[in-house]
Amino acid sequence: MFDTALTWNDLVFLGQGAAMTLAVTVVSVAAGTIMGFVFGVIRFQAGPVWSMPLMFFLDIFRSVPLLIQLVLGNALQSIAKLGWPPFTTSCVVLSLYTAAYCTEIVRGGIASVPVTTRRAARSLGMTWGQDMRYIVAPLATRVSLPAWIGLTLGVMKDSALVLWLGLIELLRASQILVTRLQEPLFILLICGAIYFIISFPIARFGGYLERRWSPHD
Amino acid sequence: MIEIENVHKSFGSLEVLKGINLNVDNGEVVTIIGGSGSGKSTLLTCINGLEPINAGRIRIDGTEVHAKTTDLNRLRQKVGIVFQQWNAFPHLTVLENVMLAPRKVLGLPKEKSEEIAVKQLTHVGLRDKLSVYPSRMSGGQQQRMAIARALAMSPEYMLFDEVTSALDPMLVGEVLDTLKMLAEEGMTMICVTHEMAFARDVSDRVAFFHQGVMAEIGVPDQIFGSPQRPETQEFLGSVR
Amino acid sequence: MIEIENVHKSFGSLEVLKGINLNVDNGEVVTIIGGSGSGKSTLLTCINGLEPINAGRIRIDGTEVHAKTTDLNRLRQKVGIVFQQWNAFPHLTVLENVMLAPRKVLGLPKEKSEEIAVKQLTHVGLRDKLSVYPSRMSGGQQQRMAIARALAMSPEYMLFDEVTSALDPMLVGEVLDTLKMLAEEGMTMICVTHEMAFARDVSDRVAFFHQGVMAEIGVPDQIFGSPQRPETQEFLGSVR
């Protein structure tokens, strides 16, 4: 059906693009989740008033287009002469972006653990850390995991924007091939299909977990 | 021995405990009754240091609970507490629920803590539920598990806060029986309850709380038979 | 008059009603008791046409409920029903809840329907709650509102499906009192209930359902005093 000049080589090139998309996503989500975890705990412990400055800072990442954040982040690192390659810059910006959303997910997860359950843990002589680790963490994870999966997929899709900084991720790789081969529809469809293949099963899995864990247990 | 001396406690501007005095001897069972919001639960959470107090003093075996130097986590191993509901750790099986604290807090090896857990679960009649998750059990079974979990730390004192009031009427009996058993074994206990029959049966002394004050305390026959204070009379009248 | 003739009803392969026969005269109060899953709720939803039936016939004042030509929306104005729970429309105030159907279904003007609504709400003792949202009321008040809402359509028949079983024990009384009041006023009613004392007090006849069959029907004294069928005896034994 498709008479195409697309070669095996080009498919490998697309594959490399997809690998870059995944690499950016994995690094950013990992770093963003760690930060989000720390911020979320701070946010929960400090209460709404004391965590205001933190919330304001994080809110910026949710209220400014990612594209603008990336360009600004890149300009900033260049002004500061940090000499980061685009990969680093992209990951730093995306991590903060992830952290901003993750913080709320973590806070919500912690808040979903009933106070009495935590009191029960503390009154058995557990320390705050033990309570957090053995009781709050597993319970909050169940509540938060579906939202976290959604966030991860969101970041994966949003990571397409790092092409702006010159990173050859999946969408950019497709554009390069479109430039050379002039088969925009066909190549873009492949590109979309790859995104879909990565995203859809995970999204479904998230939905499954949500249904499975929604009340408790 | 638990010594409570002139304890005051406020939440913001609301004074919830207005100078409570109470000594509980070893082996004694004291029940606390009283209207909603009278400060019963608050007192229990102050006793094991989950809440700070504003004035007064609580000592357990001579150790002051709210002193800066007190290792609260240590102290709490001595004082078990069971609440009204959401006691169970829902992500752990019954056995794991009971084993967790002995392992992590006391640092016992796995086999030893499993042994303790099985023993206590057998004690409260849950021998056949070891690998079940709490959500698969009735509320009464969950409460008995919570009691076993507290007992697994070999506490010297037990505090119970309306452990039956979130339960179906049909399940109340099994939990109260467990408490009775503990009382008969000589455990020192403070029980907050709305079950008057239970209070009458089991207690050495019954304390009536009213608006943050311990309005009256005495042996069950006196409190239920001839209450002195009008508030007590009114409360008992409304309950029956 | 409600005439139920040999009604069969299945959900998929599960036969839930296996040939039910029952006539309810005007002014009569029939209670239905029986174990869970015996088909009590299903029968009620068939009577007002919320569920289709597979065989048999249900007539209300001579109109066949499940005939193609029947205007069900019309018919339902005659037959009020109140369910176990989530009856209240949470986005409307109490007054709006009760006014909605008279306005939109009967097409009455605003003043007229408000008048009716206030009258019925006063009747069930909610005169002072007109502009409150249901979420601010107790379960018992919500159920009384649901009754008022059904009454506002001036139905000739009322069906009640375990209207108290989702309520706190303390709130059951107020709702049952409302039902009693209706019965005394001569409303024709079919009540599914687990409250045996109520069934005994209020009913003209009591029907016992067992696995999709009406196993026994009779006056309360007979059913409660000398049940004929072993299933009935067993059921009544387990309830008390």
Place this chain on the structure above:
Amino acid sequence: MFNYTFHWNQALRALPQMLDGALVTLQVAVLSMVIGLACAIALTVFRLSGNRVLSGFAAVWVEVARNTPALFQIYMAHFGLGNFGIHLSPYAALLAGIAFNNAGYLAENFRGALKAIPDTQTRAARSLGMTWLQAFHFIVLPQMLRIAYLPATNQMVWAILMTSLGVTVGMNTDLAGVTQELNARSFRTFEFFAIAAVIYYVIAKAVTLAARALAWRMFRY
């Protein structure tokens, strides 16, 4: 470490131009929400219709919208459709891309909201003699709107942020487009984008606050 001199003056002189861009941004976002809502309602009806073709169509739309990047969708709207000789202007392509995306997310949101309304509500309404339509109109819809409202306002904020992607298809009148053009001329990237970021932030916050105020007035229960 810094030997970059900021030229704020030059950037601030372009502020009126950027504010004009912000208006276009807001316009695209609002239009995309309106169109998205309309499509989402249609999709929801399709999904409930029980018709295989319609519900299949709706399912594909929703899944593609939710599982591919918005940038991809906008790029597709311009260059993908262009391949068929369907020519959308940058404005139209941007609008179509975001509306497509909005519709997918909103439809999913509506479905969740519908599921959250207990069946007994419809039953109670029907048993008062209401027709199916009346029950939906007076009972289900208002409750559904309340549940769907908060996620919908989030979607509105995302729509605003997504408009910035228009630059990839030749959009030069919205805030991001204007900013990028100014930047390309002068290479004063940081200054111009910083100002743009502030404007976006203000718009996003204003919309969120307005939505909250509206919710406060609308949902009293």
Place this chain on the structure above:
Amino acid sequence: DKLDDIIGSGTLRCAVVLDFPPMGSRDASNNPVGFDVDYCNDLAKALGVTAEIVETPFPERIPALMSGRVDVGVASTSDTLERAKTVGMTIPYFAFEMAVTANEKSGVKSFEDMKGKVVGATAGTYEAIALEEQVKAWGEGEFRPYQTQADVFLALSQGQIDATVSTSTVAQANVKSGNFAGLSVVGKAPFDTDYVALFTNREEYGLINYLNLFINQQVRTGRYAELYEKWVGGEAPDLTVGGVYR
């Protein structure tokens, strides 16, 4: 200074735009090739170091320099006064004539025919700025900036825009490539010649001096003409402007 740093480090990192044939593009195995790529290699050879090609999209050229990710831009950058406020420009190393490329279906046969049509160019380039001004002056038609040169030609071949103004080299290269059916170069655009310069940090005079001399040497040795022949073909444009010192 930076010149020493480059020599010391042994690598010269050049910012090159790779969707701008024939100046920069990718071959069938997706490796960088083009005039700018060769030019960077020559410069590295002159410095006695190895060249590293850093692909930068148009908007990323300056941030890449500022952040020290690249040493020199060999990226067909027009030497506008506006930009010279931010970076240091050398003397011109290349000059573009502007050509009009049109989709045959549009009926555009000359620059004047573009009046009232939908036209486009690569955002922020010299020709884009001039063309946008022209569209405004005409008072009818529409101007669309795309972020890459490739997108411009894609849009043109799809008929989304009717015509574009681009550097003649790019126009020729794209039309010749055979990738785009129905496109032809229909004439010159009456814009000034677009001189493009190498650029580096504003304060690196030592390096800028070296680059100026290097450009001079490229012309003198005939390497400039050679590269022009290789990538574009024909007479290499004059890099000097009469009547003024530089």
